[in-house]
Amino acid sequence: MEWEAVIGLEIHAQLATKSKIFSGASTAFGAEPNTQACAIDLALPGTLPVFNAEALRMATMFGLAIDAEIGRTSVFDRKNYFYPDLPKGYQTSQLFHPIVGIGHVDIQLDDGTTKRVGVTRAHLEEDAGKSLHEEFPDMTGIDLNRAGTPLLEIVSEPDMRSAAEAVAYVRKIHALVTNLGICDGNMAEGSFRCDCNVSVRIKGEEKFGNRTETKNINSFRFIEKAILGEIERQIDILEDGGRITQETRLYDANKDETRSMRSKEEANDYRYFPCPDLLPIVIDEEYIEQLRATLPELPDARRERFVSEYSLSDYDAMVLSADRYLSEYFETAATAAKDAKLAANWVMGEVSKHLNQTDTAITGAPVSAEMLGGLLQRISDNTISGKIAKQVFEAMWAGEGDADQVIEAKGLKQVTDTGAIEAMVDEVIAANQPQVDQYVNAEPEKRGKMIGFFMGKVMQASQGKANPGQVQGLLKQKLEQLV
Amino acid sequence: MFEKTLAELAQGLNSGEFSSVELTQAYLQRIKEQDSHYNSYISVTEEQAVAQAEAADARRAKGEAGPFTGLPIAHKDLFCTEGVRTSCGSKMLDNFISPYNATVVEKFNQAGAVTLGKTNMDEFAMGSSNESSFYGPSRNPWDTDRVPGGSSGGSAAAVAARLAPAATGTDTGGSIRQPAALTGITGIKPTYGRVSRFGMVAFASSLDQGGPMTRTAEDAAMMLNVMTGFDPKDSTSLDQAVPDFTADLNQPLKGLKIGLPKEYFGEGIDAGIAEQIQAAIKEYEAMGAEIKDISLPNTHLAIPAYYIVAPAEASSNLSRFDGVRYGYRCENPVDLEDLYKRSRGEGFGPEVQRRIMVGTYALSEGFYDAYYKKALQIRRLIKQDFANALAEVDVIMGPTTPHPSWKLGEKSADPVAMYMEDIFTISLNLAGLPGMSVPCGFSNGLPVGLQIIGNYLAESRLLNVAHMFQQATDWHTKAPEGLA
Numbered sequence: 001m002e003w004e005a006v007i008g009l010e011i012h013a014q015l016a017t018k019s020k021i022f023s024g025a026s027t028a029f030g031a032e033p034n035t036q037a038c039a040i041d042l043a044l045p046g047t048l049p050v051f052n053a054e055a056l057r058m059a060t061m062f063g064l065a066i067d068a069e070i071g072r073t074s075v076f077d078r079k080n081y082f083y084p085d086l087p088k089g090y091q092t093s094q095l096f097h098p099i100v101g102i103g104h105v106d107i108q109l110d111d112g113t114t115k116r117v118g119v120t121r122a123h124l125e126e127d128a129g130k131s132l133h134e135e136f137p138d139m140t141g142i143d144l145n146r147a148g149t150p151l152l153e154i155v156s157e158p159d160m161r162s163a164a165e166a167v168a169y170v171r172k173i174h175a176l177v178t179n180l181g182i183c184d185g186n187m188a189e190g191s192f193r194c195d196c197n198v199s200v201r202i203k204g205e206e207k208f209g210n211r212t213e214t215k216n217i218n219s220f221r222f223i224e225k226a227i228l229g230e231i232e233r234q235i236d237i238l239e240d241g242g243r244i245t246q247e248t249r250l251y252d253a254n255k256d257e258t259r260s261m262r263s264k265e266e267a268n269d270y271r272y273f274p275c276p277d278l279l280p281i282v283i284d285e286e287y288i289e290q291l292r293a294t295l296p297e298l299p300d301a302r303r304e305r306f307v308s309e310y311s312l313s314d315y316d317a318m319v320l321s322a323d324r325y326l327s328e329y330f331e332t333a334a335t336a337a338k339d340a341k342l343a344a345n346w347v348m349g350e351v352s353k354h355l356n357q358t359d360t361a362i363t364g365a366p367v368s369a370e371m372l373g374g375l376l377q378r379i380s381d382n383t384i385s386g387k388i389a390k391q392v393f394e395a396m397w398a399g400e401g402d403a404d405q406v407i408e409a410k411g412l413k414q415v416t417d418t419g420a421i422e423a424m425v426d427e428v429i430a431a432n433q434p435q436v437d438q439y440v441n442a443e444p445e446k447r448g449k450m451i452g453f454f455m456g457k458v459m460q461a462s463q464g465k466a467n468p469g470q471v472q473g474l475l476k477q478k479l480e481q482l483v
Numbered sequence: 484m485f486e487k488t489l490a491e492l493a494q495g496l497n498s499g500e501f502s503s504v505e506l507t508q509a510y511l512q513r514i515k516e517q518d519s520h521y522n523s524y525i526s527v528t529e530e531q532a533v534a535q536a537e538a539a540d541a542r543r544a545k546g547e548a549g550p551f552t553g554l555p556i557a558h559k560d561l562f563c564t565e566g567v568r569t570s571c572g573s574k575m576l577d578n579f580i581s582p583y584n585a586t587v588v589e590k591f592n593q594a595g596a597v598t599l600g601k602t603n604m605d606e607f608a609m610g611s612s613n614e615s616s617f618y619g620p621s622r623n624p625w626d627t628d629r630v631p632g633g634s635s636g637g638s639a640a641a642v643a644a645r646l647a648p649a650a651t652g653t654d655t656g657g658s659i660r661q662p663a664a665l666t667g668i669t670g671i672k673p674t675y676g677r678v679s680r681f682g683m684v685a686f687a688s689s690l691d692q693g694g695p696m697t698r699t700a701e702d703a704a705m706m707l708n709v710m711t712g713f714d715p716k717d718s719t720s721l722d723q724a725v726p727d728f729t730a731d732l733n734q735p736l737k738g739l740k741i742g743l744p745k746e747y748f749g750e751g752i753d754a755g756i757a758e759q760i761q762a763a764i765k766e767y768e769a770m771g772a773e774i775k776d777i778s779l780p781n782t783h784l785a786i787p788a789y790y791i792v793a794p795a796e797a798s799s800n801l802s803r804f805d806g807v808r809y810g811y812r813c814e815n816p817v818d819l820e821d822l823y824k825r826s827r828g829e830g831f832g833p834e835v836q837r838r839i840m841v842g843t844y845a846l847s848e849g850f851y852d853a854y855y856k857k858a859l860q861i862r863r864l865i866k867q868d869f870a871n872a873l874a875e876v877d878v879i880m881g882p883t884t885p886h887p888s889w890k891l892g893e894k895s896a897d898p899v900a901m902y903m904e905d906i907f908t909i910s911l912n913l914a915g916l917p918g919m920s921v922p923c924g925f926s927n928g929l930p931v932g933l934q935i936i937g938n939y940l941a942e943s944r945l946l947n948v949a950h951m952f953q954q955a956t957d958w959h960t961k962a963p964e965g966l967a
Contacts, residue, residue, distance in 0.1 A: 039582065043803040045579065046561075046680075048680060048717050089805060140819075271848075
C-alpha cells in the first residue's frame with residue numbers, strides 16, 4: 001500500500017518591533033526575568049492595550065511579499081484560557097478578520113521543480129511569557145519579559161506532501177521574513193517556531209486522515225525529523241489496523257520522537273470574541289501602496305539575479321539568496337574577490353562549515369565578507385594555493401588578522417620561483433628511483449596518474465607552498481625526459 | 484460649609500474665606516464622625532489629602548490656582564490610585580495597592596484636587612444596591628435601612644450625606660444615574676469614550692464610562708472640565724475637542740424639544756415617581772419647552788441584551804484575577820488548578836461569580852451565535868431607536884428608575900428583580916449615549932430622579948437642561964433629615 005503524507009504548518013514569527021504589540025515595554029531578548037514587563041504586560045487592574053503601528057506595517061509587508069489579500073478592516077479577538085504565563089487570562093489575537101488573507105509562496109524542490117504552497121492567512125497576536133520549571137523546586141517561576149511580544153502567525157494550506165517539502169516551505173518563509181527585516185529569524189531564541197499538522201492517507205484518496213499537531217519546533221532539522229517520525233508513527237498505527245487520535249504532540253529532540261500532550265477532548269473552548277478594548281484596524285489603499293514601494297528585493301528575484309549576474313548555478317543561487325544576511329555577505333565577498341564563483345564556493349563551503357560548527361550566525365562571523373574577499377584575491381593572484389588558503393582562513397577565523405597578515409606571519413606565501421621548484425623536483429626524482437623506474441616502464445596512458453605520487457612528495461617538501469601548477473608541469477617534463 | 488456646592492467652595496477658596504487645608508480637614512473630621520452610619524468610604528486617605536490640600540494652598544498663594552485647585556472629592560474605589568488600595572469592593576483586591584494612577588485620577592491631581600478617599604461600591608461594579616461589596620453595603624442617607632443604589636453607591640451616599648462635595652463614579656448600566664436618583668443627587672454618564680478608561684478597573688469594556696456625581700449640574704460641568712479628553716492610553720477614547728462644559732449652562736430652554744418615550748411611562752412604575760416626572764415635565768413646559776411623544780420600541784430587549792454583553796466581557800476582563808501576580812491567593816494551593824479554583828472561588832463574591840458564569844456560558848462554542856451575536860444585533864437596534872428619536876427631539880426624558888430606594892436585603896434573593904431596576908438606564912450604555920439624572924422630588928419621602936438623555940457628545944446640552952431645571956426648582960438642595 002502506498003501512503004501519502006499531508007502536511008500543513010503554522011509558523012510563529014516574532015516581529016522585530018522595538019516595543020511590544022500593546023505596550024511600550026522593550027522586546028529585547030535575554031534581559032533579567034520580568035525587567036521588561038510593564039503594568040500593561042503584567043495585566044494590572046485597569047490597564048489597557050494600545051496597538052503598535054509598527055507591527056501593522058510589518059504584517060502588511062509580509063502580506064504583500066506573499067501576494068496576499070490585505071485585510072482592509074482587521075479585528076483583534078480575545079482567546080480566553082488560563083495559564084500562569086498568560087497574564088490577562090486571554091491572548092489578544094485575530095480569529096475572524098486577520099490582517100493577511102489568502103496568499104502563496106513558491107518552493108523549489110530537489111528535483112529542480114517548483115511547487116506553489118498556499119498560505120491560508122497570517123494574523124497578529126501577542127506572545128505569552130515563559131514558565132520556568134527548572135530553577136524553583138516544587139514551584140514554577142514566571143518570566144513575563146516575552147509577554148506581549150508581537151507575533152505573526154502564518155498558517156499554510158495542507159499543501160505539502162513530504163518532510164522535505166515542509167522544510168523547503170519553512171525555509172522559504174524564513175527567508176521572506178528575514179529579508180523583509182520583520183523578524184530576526186533566530187530559531188534558537190524562539191523568534192521563529194513552527195507547529196506541524198501531519199496526517200497520512202492512502203495515495204489517491206481525497207479525504208484527509210486524522211491529523212496531529214506537533215507544537216513549537218525550533219530548528220529546520222527538528223522539523224524534518226519530527227515530521228518524518230510522525231509520518232512513520234501514523235503509518236505503523238494504520239497498518240496495524242489502529243486509528244489516529246486527533247491530538248497535540250510535543251517533539252522531544254533528545255529522543256527524536258513526538259509524544260502526546262493533550263487530546264482534542266481535553267482541548268480548551270477559547271470563547272473567542274472581539275476585544276472591546278481595541279478598535280478595528282482600518283487601512284486604505286494609500287497605506288498599502290506606500291508599503292509596497294518600500295519592499296526590498298525578495299529571495300526569488302535575488303536568486304534569478306544571482307544566476308544572470310554572477311553566472312551561479314541554480315542550486316548555488318538558491319542557497320545564497322535565501323538568507324538576506326548570507327546573500328549580502330556573498331555579494332560583498334564576491335565584489336572584493338572579483339570572482340563570484342570562487343566567493344560562492346567559499347561562502348557555501350568553509351564559511352558555512354565554520355558557522356555550523358561554532359553555531360554562529362552569519363552576522364556574527366569573525367571573518368567579515370571584506371576579509372574573505374581579501375583572502376580570495378590572494379588565491380586569484382597566485383600568492384597562495386587553495387589548500388593553503390584554508391589554513392589561512394582558519395587563522396583568520398581564530399582572530400589572527402586579515403589574509404595578508406596571516407600569510408606574512410606564518411610565511412605561507414606560495415613558492416613560484418622556478419629555480420627553487422626545479423631543485424625540489426630534482427631532489428624528489430633522485431630520492432625515489434623505484435617509482436621513477438615504474439613510471440618509465442609504464443604504458444604512456446597510465447603515466448598521468450602516476451605523477452600524483454611525485455606531486456605529493458614535492459608539495460610535502462615545500463610544506464604546501466609550491467605552486468601546484470608549476471610543480472606538475474616540471475615533473476611531467478622531467479619524467480618524460482627519462483623515458 | 485458642608486451645604487456648599489463645588490462652585491461655592493471654589494469661591495470660598497478664591498476669596499480666602501477658608502483654605503483648602505481647612506476645608507479638607509473639616510471633611511475628614513466629618514467622615515470620621517459620620518461615615519459609620521453610611522459606610523460610604525472603603526479607604527480614607529487622610530495623610531495624602533492633607534498633603535494635597537497644602538500643595539493646593541501653596542499653588543494658590545503663588546497665583547497658579549485653577550478652577551479645581553484645592554477642592555476635595557472622593558474617587559470610586561475602582562479608579563487606580565498610586566500608593567493607595569484600589570479594592571473594587573472585592574476581597575480579590577483587598578490587598579492591592581495600585582502602583583499607578585488612573586488617567587482620571589491623574590487629571591484631578593494635575594488640576595490640584597484633593598482626594599479624601601475611595602468610596603464603597605458593588606463588587607467590581609456588579610450590582611444595583613451596593614450590597615455586593617466585600618466591605619458591607621453602603622447605606623442611603625435618606626433612610627439608612629435602605630440601599631443607596633449601585634454600583635457607585637458609596638460615591639452617591641458620600642455626596643448625599645455631605646461627606647464629600649462631589650465624587651467620581653462609573654456607569655456600565657446605570658451605576659452613576661441610578662444611585663444618583665436613589666440618593667437625591669446629580670449624576671451624568673458622558674458619551675462612551677469621553678472619559679478615559681485607563682486605570683478604571685474594567686467591568687464591561689464596551690459599556691463602562693466614568694463620570695461625576697455631584698449636588699448640582701454646574702458642579703458636574705466643573706468635574707467634566709477636568710475629567711474628559713482624549714487619552715492616548717485608551718484606544719476607545721474619543722479624539723474630540725473638549726468644550727468648557729460650564730459655558731452654556733444658562734442658555735434659555737425656549738423651543739427645546741423634549742421626547743417622552745411611551746415605553747418609559749408604562750406599567751410597573753412607582754406612582755409617586757410617575758407623578759414627580761410629570762411635574763418636572765410641566766416645569767420644562769413652563770420654561771418654553773415643547774413636548775413630543777416618541778417611541779423606543781426595542782426598550783424591552785435592553786436588559787436581556789445587556790445581561791449577555793456585560794457578563795461576556797466581564798468573564799474575560801476578570802480572568803486576570805487568578806492569584807498569580809497580585810490580589811487574593813488561596814492558602815496552600817496544591818496545584819495550578821487548585822490555585823485558580825480556590826483563589827477565584829474565595830476571592831470573588833456570589834454576584835461576580837454569577838456574572839462570570841453567565842458570560843462564560845454565553846461565549847461558549849455553540850452558543851456564541853445564539854447569545855453574544857444576537858445581543859450585538861439588539862445593540863444595533865437600540866442604537867437605531869435612539870437615532871430615530873433624536874432626529875426629532877433634542878433630549879429624551881423619563882424616570883431614571885422605576886422605583887425609589889428599597890430596603891437592604893429586599894431584592895437580594897431575586898437577582899432578576901434587581902436587574903429590572905436598571906431598565907431605563909441600560910439602553911444608553913448599549914447605545915453609548917450620554918445620560919443624566921437630576922433630583923425632581925420625592926415619593927414617600929424618598930428621592931426621585933429625572934433622566935435626561937441626549938445625542939452623542941451633547942453633554943453641554945444635558946448640563947444646560949439640568950441646570951435650568953435646578954435654577955427653577957430646589958429639589959437638588961434638599962438634604963436628608965437627621966444629617967448632623
